[in-house]
Amino acid sequence: MRTYKRTSNRCQTSQDVVLTAVKKVKLEGKSIRSVAKDFGIPFRSLARYCSKVTEEKLIAPQDTPPLTIGYKKLRQVFTNEQENEFADYLKKAADIYYGLSPKEVRKFAFEYAVRLKVRFPSSWADCEMAGADWFSAFLKRHPTLSIRTPEATSLSRATCFNRTNVKAFFDNLKDVMNRLKIGPGDVWNMDETGITTVQRPDRVVARKGFKQVGKITSAERGTLVTVAVAVSATGNHVPPYFVFPRVNFREYFLKGAPIGSSGDANATGWMKEANFVKFAHHFVTNVKCSKENPCLLLLDNHDSHLSIEALDYLKDKGVTVLSFPPHCSHKLQPLDRSVFGPLKKFVNSACDSWLVNHPGKTMTIYDIPEVVNAAFSSAVTPRNILSGFRVSGVSPFNPDVFNDTDYLGCYVTDRPAPDENDVDSGELPNSDNTVQCRPNEPVIMEAGPSNMLIVQQTEEEADQETSMDVTSRGLHEIASQDKEIVVDSTCNISPEMVRPFPKAGPRKNNRVNNRKRKSEVLTDTPIRNELAKKKSDIDKKKGAKKNLFGSSKDTVQNPRKSKVKMLCKKKKNICVNTANSRASREDTLCLLCLGPYSKSRPGEQWVQCVGCKMWAHEDCSDNSVQFLCHNCKKC
Template sequence: MVRTYKRKTNRASTAPDTMLKAVRQVLVFKKTIRGAAEEFGINYRTLARYCTKIPREEVEGSAEHPSCAVGFIGARQVFSPELEAELVAYVLMASDVYYALPPRAIRKLAFQLAKSHQLQTPPSWKENKQASADWFASFLKRHPLLSIRTPEPANPASAFNRSHVEMFYSKVKTLAERHGFRPEDIWIMEEMGITTAQRPDRVLARKGLKQTLDRGPLVSVSCAISAGGQVMAPYFVFPRVQFREHFLTGAPAGSSGGAHLSGWMREEQFVDFLQHFVRQTKCTRDTPRLALLESHAALLSIEGLNFAKANGVVSLSFPPHCSQHLEHAVYGPFKKCVNAAVDSWMLGSPGRSITIHHIPGIVANALPLAATPDNITAAFRACGIYPLNPNEPGLVTDCLIGSVPNGSDSSGDAIERSVDRDSEQTLDAQEKSGCRLDWLSCDYTAAAETCK
C-alpha cells in the first residue's frame, strides 16, 4: 500500500455542492444536461449519472450538499472521525498525566477500540491483535499534533518530576472526597516474579571467582494490600499456555490464577485479576474501591477499563520512579521470606527440585510473615497515601536519592536494615525486561523488619 499518494489528474474533483447545483439546473430549471455540464465544468455523462443518483427531495429542497458521495471515495478508514478524535484525546491526556504511550501500545489500543465497536478491520489486525504499521503512519499524518519522541533515560535523579507527584496526590484527594473511601477501600497492587531457582545469601569466596545463577521458570504473583492492613489473596500467572486449577494446590485460600508463556501478566490476565479483585473486595458501583496500580502495558485494555467501570473499581496509576518504600517494607521482606521458605523446602526434600507447582505453597508460607498489618499501615503512612499527606517528604526524597526522610520513626530504621537491596532491584529489572515498560513503572513506600 502506498502511504503517500499524489493525484495525477483532476478527474472526479467536482465539489459536492457544485454537483448538486448542476443537477438542480437540469431537474428544476429544465436546463439541458450538456448546457449545465459546460456551465459548471463537469463531464456531461457524469452529470447525467448524478441526475439519477441524487434523491429528488434534495434537488427540490434547500440542501447545500447531497447525501450521496461525489467523486472518488478515499481509502477506507477503520474509524470514523469522531472515534479517531476520541483516541487522539485519550493519547494526549495520557501524555499529560505522566502516562505517555509507545506506538505499539497505541496500535493495540486501536485494535481493541475497533473490536469493541464491531468495526471491520483488515485481516492483519486480527492476526496480530494490533493495528498495522501503515495505519499508525497514516494516523500520525492525519494528526500532526502527535509526534514520536524519545523519552529521557530512566534515571530517578533526572526523570523524576515533582509536578507528577503533586498531580498524583491531588487525584487521590479528589477521588477520596468524591467516593468517601475508607482505609479498607484503598488498595495497592504489585506484581512480582518468583523463580524456581534459589537465591542464596551472600557468601565469602575467592576474589574474582564468578558463578552463574540458574534463573529457572518464572511465576508472577500479583498481591494487593489495603490501607486498613488487609492483604488480598494473590493472583498467580504460570508460564503455561492453558491454566489448570491444580496449579493452585497449596496456595492461600481464595487465590486465583492464569497462564501466559512469559509468566507475566498480559491484557487477558489483567481482566481475570480485576474479576478476582472484585470477588475479594466485594466492590460494586454503590461501594467502589480505589485500586492504585503499577503502570505498564498489561493494564491498558478496553475490556479491562470497561469491566472496572462497570464494577466500581476506581483505578489510578502511580507516577514513574516513585516507589522505594513499599518495596522495602512489604515486598522486599516478602522476597526474603520466599527465599527462606525455599531453603526450608530444600532441607526437607533432599534430592528433589522445586517446580512451578511448589511456588503457591511457598507463597502461602511467606506472605503472612512479610505482609503484616503493622508493615502495611506503616507503608501507606510513610508514602503519604493514607492518611493523605502530600507534604510527606518520603515519596519525593526517596525517589531521588533513596534515603530515609529526616525525623522518621523506627520504621525508617527498618528500611535501612534491608539487605540485598541493590541485588534484588537488579534482578527484578532483569526479570521484567522485555515485558514491562519503564514509562509505566512505579514504586511504593513503607517500613518493616526484614525476614530473618
C-alpha cells in the same frame, strides 16, 4: 600515627572560659593566680594568654577571637571549614546518585588541595591522590560519612521522581477521595512481583578461613512465576493471583497455595491484558465492591493494566483506578516500600527449607505456590502494609511526606525549559564585570582572553604559597585550563568549583514521546476513550502491515524467523512423503513371483522396469542393466 590516644588532659579548657579569665585579669585588675585558681587554669598558661592580648583587643569588637586555644595541628592539610565543605559535597553527590568511590574521593582531595594552594605531603603529588591514612582519618573526623554499597537505580527512576509528578499524583488522589467519600479501608494497592525457582541463599555458619562457602540451589537459572498482590490501607489483603509460564492453566497448578488464591497462564509467565482482566474479576470477588460501596485501586502504568475490557469491568463494579506516575513506584507504591522486600526474603528462606526437606529434588513452578504460602503470612502482615501506606503518604494522606533530599535524584536533569531570552544560569554578568559572592556558593565566570588562573590573594596566602610543596605538574594542569577563573578575595574556593556536579544540557522543543504517561484516573471517561483510541490506532497499523506484506507480524519484522518456519514445514512435508512412499512400498508385489516387498530377505535387492516402472526381485529378473519385464517386451 593512625590511631592517636591522648595521654593527658592538658589544653581541655574551652576558648570562652579562657577569654573570660583574661578579661577578669586585664579589665577588672584581678591577680593571675587567683583567677587561674577560680577557673581551674594552670597559672603559667593563663599568664601566657594574658601577655598575648592587650586591653584594646578585648574592648574592640572583632569577628574572630584574639586567642588560639589548644595544640595546633601542624600536618593538617585542610582547615575545619574546608573539610566541612568537602564532606557536604560528598553527601550531596551521594544524594543525587552520583556518589564518589573511596579512590575518587582521594583524587578529588588532591585536586582540591592543589586548587586551594595549601601544604600537603609529597606522597600526594607522587600518586596524584590523597593517602589512605588521610582518608581513614577523614572518615573518623566526620562520623556522618561512611562507605556504603549503593543500590542500582535507573536514570528513569532517579529523574521521574520530582515534585511535579508527585504533586500531580497527590492532587488526583485527593480529588478521587473527596469525590468518592471513601475511607482507608476502601483504598487498595495492586502490583506484581516475580518468584523464581532459584532462590538467593541465606547466610550460613561455616568454617572460618574458607572463602568459598556453597549452598544448594534448585538450578543455575530459574523459571519465573508472576504473583499479583492487592492490599488495603487498613492492613487487609486479597489472596494472591498467580500467572504461570504455560499455555493452558490447570487447577492443580495451585496445589499448596494460600486459601482463596486464583491463577492463570501464558507462554511468558508475565502479566498481560487477558490475565489482568481475570485478576479484575478475582479482585472484585474478594473485595465485594459495588457502585453503592465504591473503592479506589492504585496501580502503575504497565501496559497490561491499560486493558479497556478490565477498566470497563472495574468501573461497572464501582472501582476507580488511579495510576502512579511512571517510574515512581519505588517511592509512592506501598507494596514496593514495605511488603515485597520482606516477601522476597521469606520466600528465599522457604526455598532453603524446601530443598532441605526434599533432598535430591529440583524445585519446579508447581512448588512455588507452596513456598509462597509459607512466606505470605510472615511478610504480608497488617504492620508491614500500614507502614507502606504511611511512608508513601497515601494513608494517612500526607502530600508533604517527602523532603528536599528525596527529590535530589532529579537534580541532574532538573533544568528550566529552553528560552532564547534567558541567560545561562551559571553566569551572573554585571555592568562593571564584578562578581558578587553568595554564602557558601562562590560564583565562577569568564574574564579576559588569557588562559591563566588568576586568584586574588592576601599577603599571608602569598607567603604561604612560597613554602608549599606543589609539583610543577599539578600547577601546569591548573594553568592549562580552558577558562580563566577570577575569584574575589572575600570568597573561598568551594569543592563544587573544583568539580561541578553533573548537569544535563537544555531541553529540546521538538522532542515528542507519545508513549510517556502520567498519573491519571484511568476509569474516567476522557482517559478511557483516549486509551481506546490509541489501542485502535495500533491495531489498524498492525492490520495494515499484515495486508501489505501478506504475512504475520513476526514474518515482517523477523524474516529469518519466518525462513526457519518455512524450512521446518518443508522438512515436515518431506518426512510425510517419505513415510507415505515407504507404506506404499510395503504393499508392492514382484512382477514375476508375486512375492510382497515386506517379506523380502535381509539385503535382497529389487529392480524397477524401465517401461512400466513396476518392481521385481533382482534374482527373478534377467540381471540386465536396463530391466524390461515380460509385459513390456510383448508390447
